[in-house]
Amino acid sequence: MAILKTEGLTYIYGTGTPFEKKALDNVNVEIQSGEIAGIIGHTGSGKSTLVQHFNGLLRPSSGKVYFNGEDIWKDKKVPHDLRFEIGLVFQYPEYQIFEETVFKDIAYGPKNMKLDEKSVDERVRQTAQMLQIPDSMLSRSPFELSGGQKRRVAIAGVMAMRPKVLILDEPTAGLDPRGRDTILGLIKNYNRETGCTVLIVSHSMEDMARFADKLLVMNKSRLFCYDEVSAVFSKADEISDMGLSVPQITRVFNSLKKSGYDLGEEIYTVKYAAKKVLEYLNKEGDLS
Numbered sequence: 001m002a003i004l005k006t007e008g009l010t011y012i013y014g015t016g017t018p019f020e021k022k023a024l025d026n027v028n029v030e031i032q033s034g035e036i037a038g039i040i041g042h043t044g045s046g047k048s049t050l051v052q053h054f055n056g057l058l059r060p061s062s063g064k065v066y067f068n069g070e071d072i073w074k075d076k077k078v079p080h081d082l083r084f085e086i087g088l089v090f091q092y093p094e095y096q097i098f099e100e101t102v103f104k105d106i107a108y109g110p111k112n113m114k115l116d117e118k119s120v121d122e123r124v125r126q127t128a129q130m131l132q133i134p135d136s137m138l139s140r141s142p143f144e145l146s147g148g149q150k151r152r153v154a155i156a157g158v159m160a161m162r163p164k165v166l167i168l169d170e171p172t173a174g175l176d177p178r179g180r181d182t183i184l185g186l187i188k189n190y191n192r193e194t195g196c197t198v199l200i201v202s203h204s205m206e207d208m209a210r211f212a213d214k215l216l217v218m219n220k221s222r223l224f225c226y227d228e229v230s231a232v233f234s235k236a237d238e239i240s241d242m243g244l245s246v247p248q249i250t251r252v253f254n255s256l257k258k259s260g261y262d263l264g265e266e267i268y269t270v271k272y273a274a275k276k277v278l279e280y281l282n283k284e285g286d287l288s
Contacts, residue, residue: 001069002030003165003197004054008063011049015061023049025221026063033164036191036198037226038208041218042243047201050218051167054199055086067165084113087163091170093154094147102128102145102153103138109161127160130193131186148179152186159190166190169201180204184211206247209233217244249273 011024024046031037041047052058053065056078065072067086072078087109090096099105103124110120128138131152137145142153151171159166168187172180184200188211191198199216202208208215208229215232217224219242225232232239236246236254249270256262261280 002066003033003068004031005029005066005069006050006053006063007066009050009053009060009065010062011053011058012061022221024053024060027223029216029223029226031197031199031216031226033197034191034195036188036200036211036213037216038212038214038229039199039201039216039218040203040205040208040244041224043203045218046221047218048169051088051169051199051201054165054167055088056082057088084109084161085163086165086167087158087161089155089158089166089168089171091173093158093171094142094150097142097150097154100141101139102133102142105142105153106133106138106156106160109157113161123160123162127156130159130190131156148175148182151175151179151183155183155187162194163196165197165199167199167201170203171200172202172204172207180207187211205239205245209247209250217242 006027006029009024009027010022012020012022014020027046027050039047039051049058053060054067056065056072059073067082072082097105099108106124106127107120110123115123124138125135128135133149133152133156137149142150145153155168155171166187171187172183175183184207187198187200190196200208200212212229214227215229216226217232217239224238224242225235233246233250236250239246252273
């Protein structure tokens, strides 16, 4: 059974006003437990609007949202505990830090879950360790930290609630390549250690090609596809027509194919590309 599911999900901003806009149009998708799903689309495609429906921040104009098979709006109001089960990390989460110490900031969510002091302490320290936040940092003010450290603290505050689904909206926005890889690597490790389902909204096809299990592609408020990464990149021409950029390595190998060197389909990581080149050389000889 899917942990998250939508049926005919439609959302309209500004209904009945001159600014009325359909942000989601009949979206039907099922996300299985334990997956890392990258959510891709151009600006205004509906990515952020979609994920804000999953934990009830937005109510559908029509259609339904299910969590573990239950309609989250069946009682006209989302259950209070849903926000603990489905954690949402907004873009630039470090701007939402407000406690006087790193420990207290990470502990805020678990305390709201009414956990006892010992359990809160365990959650904070375990999550800090997962995100490479040393014990010595827990007593410091979060406002003294670097941007990347603040980002990890803010993400840890949501992870510490141990949600069954963790949603991150552009978690690497504004970070350099090393910072992006660090954050995404830590998120992937968290997924492996906890089995938590992870949804990552991103503009970077290259990042999602390396870290996600599946890709959900939004285009003009509608779902274009949701599939394995390799299957999505087999539609490279259609994706490019939407104004999205496929990974550079995919473009290179598509060009090679058009030039008569067919090294296989769905090449989207450098590691896999190197393997296919070696296989081709062993089979066909020198490319020249």
